[in-house]
Structures are given as structure tokens and as C-alpha cells.
Amino acid sequence: MKKGILYWITGLSGSGKTTIGNRLYYELRQEKENVVLLDGDVLKNIVGRDLGYTEIDRRKRAVQYARICKVLTDQGIIVICCTIAMYDEVREWNRKNNKSYVEIFLDVPMDVLIKRDQKGIYSQYENGKIKNVAGIDIQVEFPKSSDLILKNDGSRSIRECVAEILKIPVEISEDYKRDTDYWNEYYRKTDIGEPSLFAQEIGDMLIPAKNILELGCGNGRDSIYFLKLGLNVTAIDSSDGVITQLKKKYEENNIYFICDDFVSSSAIFSGQYDYVYSRFTLHAINEEQEIEVLHNVYKVLKKNGLFFIEVRSINDELYGKGEKVGENSYIFNGHFRRFIKMKDLVNKMKTIGFEIVSALEKRGFAPYQGSNPPIIRIIAKR
DSSP: OOOEEEEEEOOSTTSSSSHHHHHHHHHHHTTSSOEEEEEEHHHHHHHSOSSSSHHHHHHHHHHHHHHHHHHHHHHTOEEEEOOOOOOHHHHHHHHOOOSEEEEEEEEEOHHHHHHHOTTHHHHHTTTSOOOOBTTTOOOOOSSSHHHHHHOSSSSSSSSHHHHHHHSSSOOOOTTTSHHHHHHHHHHSSSOSSSSOHHHHGGGGGTTTTOOEEEOOTSSHHHHHHHHHHOOEEEEESSSSSHHHHHHHHHHTTSEEEESOTTOOOGGGGOOOOOEEEEEEOOOGHHHHHHHHHHHHHHHHHHEEEEEEEEEEBTTTTTTSSSSSETEEEEEEEEEEOOOOOOHHHHHHHHHHHEEEEEEEEETTTSOTTTOOOOEEEEEEOO
């Protein structure tokens, strides 16, 4: 599964956003079926018309538009969004949260916009019938780093404008496939085996028939253990090879294996769970992604639900080995590892709203092939 693309077409009223967006939609539809066109008027109906046209209301609406687009792109949809929404914070949020992001600014002189006046907005303003018009009495923040600036003043055809957009190289992000080849090969050589010591340790805390979500399930050994305890299990991992095999073997049981991004999957984090289990996953992502996971887990946990974490510590003997790629982060033996400070992680969780039930760091939690590093275990309650 690949993430979708967001084409964010912005410009003042009358700049041609809908016309160009519509043509782009049909050009893409010739080769793709997963394309959605979201025009500003359509989006207003989706989010409701409770918001007015003051600058504050416009900012709120723009943020809502951006979040709707991300929900769709996370599920592999190509989204064309045509909206004024001229605020730096919204465009920066888009670029930060959509790796496959194309921003197009339709730069049209005001005198041309007034002559076009397709919706009668500018004439109504001049006649005193309306106010709060973007670019006139509502301040806008013009884009500063768009991927394409189109001078859509009538000097070029719509076909030419769309052709320029289609020339823009788009990075199709598959960031969630973190070290996929490494882990597919690793799991191919290993049996499922016994559940981890952590899974066995928390087994008595789990109530049968409750719902548990496992983030980064690997070969499924802990997920299958939870199934045997009588839980309804949802398990997610980016290792497509092992997930395919697990789905075939356990498709008749109360367990569902998903190949997707456990960091930001809008689908997986749209449910509600009694427990979330994360063993050796938070250190497989960067700190920014970790924070996103923590927020998502807090959102999907039911009240008094439990979050179980086991993760590598900065006191691990492997700390500092390999190529440094970030703070406390290294690539060693072919895959990424980040090492965690327990105090920092606990503080992040408390800030989000978690109650820390227990937080321990010691050896003996996860011995493996002669190695017995200090490991962090945290149990938190929503």
C-alpha cells in the first residue's frame, strides 16, 4: 500500500482553482481510479457552514480541509484540493504531514480577478453588500515555497497549466516500510516460537473478549498468544511477507493482521481498543513519529484502557554503534535503531494525558542469543 498524493491548488477567488483542478482530475483519472476532487464549496458543505468568513473562521476551516485531505491520502487516495486557504501554518502542516505533496499557487493580478469576478464577490464588495473578502479586507499569506507558481492571467491555456502541474516530480512516500527487506528476511528464517516475556508478564492483566491492538507485530508470536488468551486481536506491521502468511493461516479466527504504517494509519487509529501493545516498535521510528504514535494511541484507547510499551534504552550496549542518523539514532547491522531515555518518554506520555502505572528499566526483560541489555517497560492508563 502506498500513501496518496495531495495536490493543493491555492489562489484568490477567480484565479481558476476549480477549473484547473477539474481538468487535472480528469487527466489523472485516465490512468488512475483513486482520485478525488475537493473544491472549496464542496468542502464547506462537508465541514458545515457554522464557520463564517472572518480571518479566524477561515483559518479554522483551512485546518479542517487539510486534515480531511490527510485522512484520504493516508488511505492511498490522490487528492486534488482547490481552496484559498492562504495561511502559512496550513501549508506547512500539509508539507510536514504529506510526503507526497504538490503545492500549486495560481498567481493572478487583482485587476484581472476583478474583471473576471466569476462569483460576483468583488463587485458585491465594491457595492458594500459584503465584506471579509480574501485579498482585499481579509489579509492573506501568499505562498513562499510552492512547487509551482502559475501566472493564470489568461495568457496560457488550461491545458498548458495542467501540463505544467503533471511535469512536477512527485515523491511517492513509502516511509512506513521501515527496513522491510531486512525484517522480511529475518522473519523468513525464524519460527514463531514462544511469546515474549513481556507478553507473558502482562497476560494476567488482560481480560478475555476485550480488544487489543498490537503495533509492529512482527511474526505474530505475541498476537497469537493474545488470541489464545481469548482477546480480539488487531495486529499491524509493515513486513508484507510475514503479514501475508499470517493472514492466510489465521483468517478464520478473532485476529486480523494488517500490513500498513503503525505510525499514522488513519484507518487503524479510527477504532477503539481496551489495550494497545507496543513491543520493540517505538525505537524503530524517529522521535517525531513517536509523538504521533503516542497521541494516536491516547485517542483510540477507551477510558481506563492500558498501553503496554517495551523499548530499547540508551543504556543498551548497542548504543552508539553504526552510523549515526539522528539524536540517539543509528543504523547498525542493516537496520535503524533509536535508543530511548525512560524519563523523557514518561514525561511525554504524562503531558499527553497518560497515567503511568509502572515504569521500569533493567536487564532480564528481553535476553536474546547471549545478549541481555537493559530494557524499558512502561504500562500506562488512559
